[in-house]
Amino acid sequence: MSSKRIPLSCENCRQRKIRCITSTYQAPCDTCLRRGYASSCRFRRQDSYGAQSSAPERPAMGNVSALEGLLRQNIAVTTALLGQRNETRLPSPDSSPASSLHYPVEHAVTPEPVRQSGHLVATPSNHVRFVPSNDLGDSSLIDAMHESTPDCPTGFPFFEQPGPSAVSDELLDLLPPLPQLEELKSAYFIVFSPLFHVLHDPTFHARYEDFRQNPKSVSLSFLALLFVILSLSVTALDDDNPLLMHLGRDPSPGANIRSLSAKYRAAAMRCLVADNFMFRHNLCTVQSLVLLIYAINHAQGPAWSLLGTTLHIAVAIGCAVEPSRLNVGRIEAEERRRCWAALQMLYTIQNTCLGNLMPFRIDSHVDLPADIEDEELSFEQLPNDDPSAPPTKMTYLLYKFRLYNLAFDICQLSSPADPAKMSALDARLAQEQQSHFVRFAARPFDELESYHQAHYYILANYINHLTLLLHRPSLPAASVSGPRAQSPEQCEHAATTILSNFEKLSSDQLFRSYRWYVDGLGSFYAFFSITTLLVLHGNGQLNAQSKSLIMNLVLRCVGLLVGNASRSAVCSKAAAILEPVIRHLDPVALGSSHTQNQIQTRDMSPVSEAAVLSAFPELGGLFFDVPCEQWLTPAGFPWIAS
Incomplete structure (x- = not known):
């Protein structure tokens, strides 16, 4: 019986029915090298020859030779991959030729970073995983993953539910x-x-x-x-x-x-x-x-x-x-x-x-979402780049994205802060505030959807909260002519704006669905604003002409915190700290009732300004000693002063 004819082409080219270009009939062939299939290239005649020529008493030698060949192929492919990637990286000073260090800075060109690409591999149950790939990747490996993707691994030690995964x-x-x-x-x-x-x-x-x-x-x-x-x-x-x-x-x-x-x-x-x-x-x-x-x-x-x-x-x-x-x-x-x-x-x-436990930002090359309504996505409509265009449902998230990065930068400031860095952050906050105003004032404010109106107040509160955090360290050192002379005035304006918005969101029936915000972050920002104004009052830094109006605003907002204490843990904790201070300032205002109506028209009693911080030193400790990052959310705030 005649032996079976061994194919001349490699297995990859045979399966794809393309011409196999090779002169040695050794893997990898030129075709697989060019198409990126080098690691999986195999010749059946080579395997057959290796099997026949191996000595029976030394069966392992053929396997060793095959492994060595495979290792050489993989090294070649990996070297090519690394070479391709290194072409797009800037050389480090240690590894750069000396001559390259003499070029002027303005002539240096930063290449466009390489964006990752790949494939989404889906299972029969519609679960997905991402498999990265590149131009030199082994495409047959991706094909194999598509063909044999396990739907459920076994032996996972936790969070594994036995039985079929279905709605019960x-x-x-x-x-x-x-x-x-x-x-x-x-x-x-x-x-x-x-x-x-x-x-x-x-x-x-x-x-x-x-x-x-x-x-x-x-x-x-x-x-x-x-x-x-x-x-x-x-x-x-x-x-x-x-x-x-x-x-x-x-x-x-x-x-x-x-x-x-x-x-x-x-x-x-x-x-x-x-x-x-x-x-x-x-x-x-x-x-x-x-x-x-x-x-x-x-x-x-x-x-x-x-x-x-x-x-x-x-x-x-x-x-x-x-x-x-x-x-x-x-x-x-x-x-x-x-x-x-x-x-x-x-x-x-x-x-x-958390104090930057992981002191880096997530870096990727994913574009931000389009500032466009959901319904317009189906019509392939492009987003409107006009800065005065009416807001969309995506607008708030995109603004908050930038503000969170600003909060990160403010919390990274050293103490005492560099005046130049403070001025730069001040300018960024002002720019954000102006962009919000232009966007939300594109039409009469009352004509906006109620959620857009609420978003404007919430964004304004957050920007002013960041302003307080930025200027808080400067209050003790502020002088009439120093570089931080404007800090008390900026803090006063930011704090009163927050409290005015807090009153608006609390009392207007249009925003009754945002009670969760008022009871949570809104009350926390109000607590910080009230504390700021009390410190300014104790330091004699409040504007003399508006002092009475400001302290009445403080009284009304403390009344709101006290009134909401039964349904909000934040209000309860804030009221427990502020109420004794307010009683010290005006013993009559909160004496018999904690309702807003009884305190909104009262003037402050003529109590010494300095007595505020001397009688309640823990208030100043909370304001100045608590780290900046702990003033961002109520969950991380140390409510019991040390």
Whole structure:
């Protein structure tokens, strides 16, 4: 019987039915080298010859030779890859030729950084992972990953849910009845979606319709997303909303809101664990986690470890890669950019609040989301670059993205701060404030959507809060003619603006859905502003002509904090610190009642200004000694003065 004919072409070229160019019939052939398949090039005749020529008593020698050949091929490919990458890097001073150091600086050209690219590999269950690639990568390896992607690894030591990953009756039973579910969902898209615009609203609504038709047809990650939405939306309910009575069991509205929000956050986490999210994830997983961290932050809970996990899951599914280099459509590309921008924001502010435990910014080459409405994405419309164009639902997130980076830079200032750096940061804050005013004043303010009006006040409060943080260290050293002479005046203006906005958001029925902000960050910023004004009052640095008006504003806002103490932990802690000081200034104002009406028209008693800080030295300690980053959020603030 004749032996079987051995092919002349390599296996790669045979499978692709292309011409195999080689003169030695040794791997790799010229065709595979040119096309990037060098590491997988094999000749069957070479394998057959090696098998026949090997001595029976030394079977290992053929394997060793094959491994050596494979190692040489891989070294060649790796060297080529590194050479290609090094061409785009600037040489370091130590490795650069001496002659290159003599060129003028203005002649040095910084090359465009190489943007990562790759492929998204999907499993049958629609989970995704990102596989990086480049021009010299082995394309057959990518093909193999597409062909044999494991849907569920085994032996993962934690966060693994046994059994099939599907929506269960037990999880569905945690949802409220459909009418209440619809109302809570609507509240989210009225209040929170424009504020933290991570989702593409039409895409979510389409998936929600599928859920309504068949609740078990949706993925566990979508169900987790729905629970997170519920956890946020309950915080926007009024105290007298019947939903709180129907869904909650606690006697007070504030307790009901806290318990329901915690319940839905826990349900979201159960869905993610059931989906084995630690090793199986997709874009909906990241959206759920990003919004879950956002919800935990609003509840003043710890989210640092979950934030790190989410950041790496986002990297694993390719969110750190510019979506235009992936095989995704425009809507998914924007969803990916939104998730990545939101994660950068959360990471920056959380890391800053913790004193920069990881002292670096997340660096990637992902474009920021387009400042465009969701409906316009479907029509391939380009964003409007006009700085005076009306705001969109994305506008607030993009402004907050820049402000969080400003907060990072302010907290990085050394003490005492360099006047030049302070002036530069002052200019950046003023520029941001002006851009907000131009954008939101493009039309009459009352004609804007209520959420745009709320966003303007919230952004103004944050900018003024950063102004207080920037100038706070300068108050003791401020003199009439020194470089920091304007700091007391700037602090006075910033603090009174925050308190005026705090009153507006607290009392105007248009903003009743933002009570969660007033009770949380809004009250914390008001607490810092009141403390600032009391310190200025104690130092004799308040404007004499407006002192009476300012201190009456302080009294009214302290009354708001005291009145909200029963439903807000932030208000309760702030009131406990401020109320004794206010009683010392004006014993009658808060003597019998803590309502705003009784204190809004009273003048200050003629108490010595210096007595404020001498009688309450811990107030000055809180103001001057607490690090800047701990004044950013109430969760990181040391409420008990040392």
